[in-house]
């Protein structure tokens with residue numbers, strides 16, 4: 001057995017073990033080929049931020065199992081190495097720390113070098129982190145990447161039920177960022193999603209509340225179904241169902257729901273985009 005073959009077999013085993021631990025079954029290459037042959041939908045190319053772990057990695061695995069082409073993203077070279085041990089069929093793994101505006105801009109350039117994507121899933125997020133990091137990763141990074149990556153056909157933004165208690169707090173964007181919390185950041189990303197849906201009529205832009213699920217962020221005791229936590233993103237990214245080809249919606253487990261009406265306010269959306277532009281130096285692509 002060659003070293004390459006041994007390495008690939010070992011990687012396959014590690015993914016199998018990890019997914020078995022998460023209650024999931026890894027599809028074999030044979031099953032994947034079968035699924036491809038029997039899947040009448042067109043295969044898509046998808047970029048997923050924060051796909052070194054958690055829901056991003058699980059969505060990536062599910063998409064590749066269905067025969068789609070996926071480009072992953074990890075925060076640094078070490079996390080890229082870790083990711084390579086968990087998934088073997090990704091087209092590429094790009095690197096960039098989303099808490100840095102410069103690295104996020106560079107990541108967008110790397111994505112564009114690979115050509116256009118059918119869908120981008122803005123999945124990366126932090127919860128237990130200093131306010132500046134929450135703001136940069138959860139709010140500024142999706143803004144920068146949305147503005148700089150060549151328009152895909154579909155955009156999916158990970159928000160949270162906690163956005164309901166979020167407030168715009170625009171007065172703290174430039175000074176006083178420590179006032180911004182996770183709930184606020186998830187309201188902001190919903191605002192971004194809805195602004196994109198309003199302005200880009202040729203793109204389906206939707207957001208997903210995955211539920212409280214047992215990832216590194218959710219913790220081992222999280223009560224919601226892990227599989228349902230990533231299925232909606234996968235469906236929105238690839239499905240031809242009428243219900244998936246909509247824009248400006250807030251989804252929970254493949255059903256649209258009511259979100260905080262603050263996110264629908266056009267004036268607030270405009271103020272939000274302007275502030276993000278001022279802070280990042282990146283204009284919102286019209």
Ligand SMILES: NC(=O)c1ccc[n+]([C@@H]2O[C@H](COP(=O)([O-])OP(=O)(O)OC[C@H]3O[C@@H](n4cnc5c(N)ncnc54)[C@H](OP(=O)(O)O)[C@@H]3O)[C@@H](O)[C@H]2O)c1
Pocket residue numbers: 049050051052053054055056074075079096097098099100122123124125126137158159160161209210211212213214215216217218219222
């Ligand atoms: N889990 C839940 O219960 C829950 C509930 C509601 C909403 N959500 C949302 O769902 C999304 C995915 O969450 P999850 O539960 O899968 O979280 P997770 O397991 O903590 O994974 C988060 C992913 O984002 C990446 N990331 C974090 N900071 C980064 C940075 N500075 N640069 C680059 N990548 C970074 C992480 O990289 P590392 O692996 O290197 O840390 C990881 O790949 C998030 O947007 C979260 O807010 C989750």
